[in-house]
């Protein structure tokens with residue numbers, strides 16, 4: 001881009017024309033790259049700066065601004081209402097299929113209808129979850145846009161559609177048809193939807209239930225300035241009126257042509273043959289559905305050849321040549337029968353909606369989380385409401401929104417109980433927190449005990465195989481165990497006596513518990529379930545302090561020195577260990593035989609120190625000398641008591657004496673504790689560097 005495009009002084013008329021034309025062209029190319037090719041060429045800021053330049057230049061001759069200039073997307077006063085538009089060719093809908101048999105039957109109908117002996121070629125694409133739109137281009141310029149409406153008459157949303165940057169105001173190429181009616185779907189990407197809802201929240205406005213509602217709401221704004229603030233997208237998938245040229249021979253050729261005109265066409269499309277090809281496409285898209293940046297509710301199959309499409313024709317309001325193969329719905333409507341609260345392992349109280357059972361996302365859902373009290377208020381969900389329930393992938397089902405029109409007169413708002421439904425302790429909510437908690441702690445509250453134990457045995461914590469939630473419930477309810485330490489005292493008979501436990505599975509649990517005793521310090525810390533201490537923080541603690549006693553003794557200041565630990569986490573760790581019961585638990589667990597072999601809790605991947613001889617001297621800042629020695633040996637090194645020419649490294653702490661002097665004399669590399677840890681973790685090359693810089 002030549003720099004004179006940015007120059008602020010007013011150009012001569014000739015220059016002016018050159019510059020506005022070049023800028024318009026550049027901005028169109030950038031939009032195409034961003035919205036159609038999915039390959040952004042510049043940052044948003046650069047785009048904005050070029051856009052401002054053009055606006056500035058165009059001010060000189062406002063009458064000469066063409067309607068398809070990139071600056072002409074928003075304009076005019078808000079409309080009073082949308083005008084009706086009659087579709088010359090009706091906008092039809094698709095028949096749906098759900099099961100494999102439906103698809104096989106569809107393929108057979110098509111084959112029979114065409115009396116074809118060979119497999120049919122189908123164009124396959126996505127079924128976008130947005131809203132259908134018709135765009136009218138005359139001589140390559142966008143002149144009108146209408147919603148589908150009832151299929152015969154829609155609404156004129158031209159002003160709003162012009163703000164959608166994904167839709168070209170002018171088609172590419174020198175030979176546009178006289179009239180082209182492009183049909184396709186307007187939708188909102190998931191990330192743009194999330195951003196929009198965040199903005200709505202910040203402004204105290206109502207959130208949208210899903211991207212489709214957000215797209216529809218944005219398109220049906222009477223003020224196109226509002227639409228312009230929402231990022232809408234578009235994918236072309238069909239054609240209406242075409243004048244001044246011949247139809248392409250196939251649907252796939254139509255989409256390729258669209259693409260060459262600068263219209264966005266989804267790249268998840270293919271041409272396949274026969275029912276087998278259709279099902280393969282369906283399964284392939286199903287597997288990557290979650291990774292797509294937008295929502296789809298299925299795939300669409302269309303007989304590829306247009307002459308064959310014509311031959312097949314339509315039944316009532318849907319084509320015989322096409323079928324939507326739908327995924328199991330991820331959203332469904334049902335009624336909230338009640339709102340109960342669940343108590344988590346940290347005492348967190350989660351309101352849960354009890355629902356009239358509904359089939360959604362491939363399973364029957366009877367409960368859905370409402371997250372927390374504020375969320376219930378914000379979404380204004382009441383008992384008796386009809387709600388949209390959503391279950392996407394393996395995510396916990398959640399209540400998205402209620403349907404205002406269906407609220408019964410006797411709907412009851414949720415009230416946070418004053419007392420824990422499990423142990424009766426007061427429920428408290430600190431001012432700065434979003435979460436209300438049961439104040440009973442695990443000593444009083446069996447729900448917290450259960451949650452804590454479930455966490456303790458979970459795969460990423462102590463990894464005790466075969467100790468499921470139901471078993472833990474029984475053990476706690478029958479008062480067989482109270483703490484994690486009790487798990488290691490379980491006998492075969494007490495386990496085998498439980499419901500649905502045979503001696504064999506009881507023995508498996510005992511074996512798994514035994515096996516879990518050999519662990520890492522990081523896992524052990526994580527398994528304690530200290531609030532705010534997730535896996536990453538547990539690893540950092542283990543690395544920094546090296547042993548459990550140092551963690552127990554750590555002051556707030558020392559904790560704050562650990563990477564990633566801030567005041568909230570530090571406070572949480574301190575208050576956890578201020579409770580003598582927690583310290584006792586740690587000690588009981590260690591006494592039960594839980595140990596970590598990899599010296600001081602540093603994760604050792606390989607025998608990085610094989611063949612190296614170490615001498616330890618002085619007091620290290622956090623590790624005991626035993627811990628350090630253990631760590632070196634775990635990494636394959638040897639520890640010797642005296643310095644000689646054979647010594648590879650001397651690890652020196654505070655008040656190191658004659659051994660340090662001797663090492664200096666012999667020119668042996670000297671390490672401090674941090675350098676030792678680095679050496680253990682990454683091997684001698686790095687450590688030589690560390691030592692050299694000391």
Ligand code: IVH
Nearest residue numbers: 092093094125126127128131132237300319
């Ligand atoms: S073709 C005559 N293709 O589904 C066929 N529709 O039930 C007309 N839709 O209103 C539609 N993705 O909003 C077609 N790839 C796709 C589609 C698609 C989504 C929607 C569209 C239409 C509805 C038909």
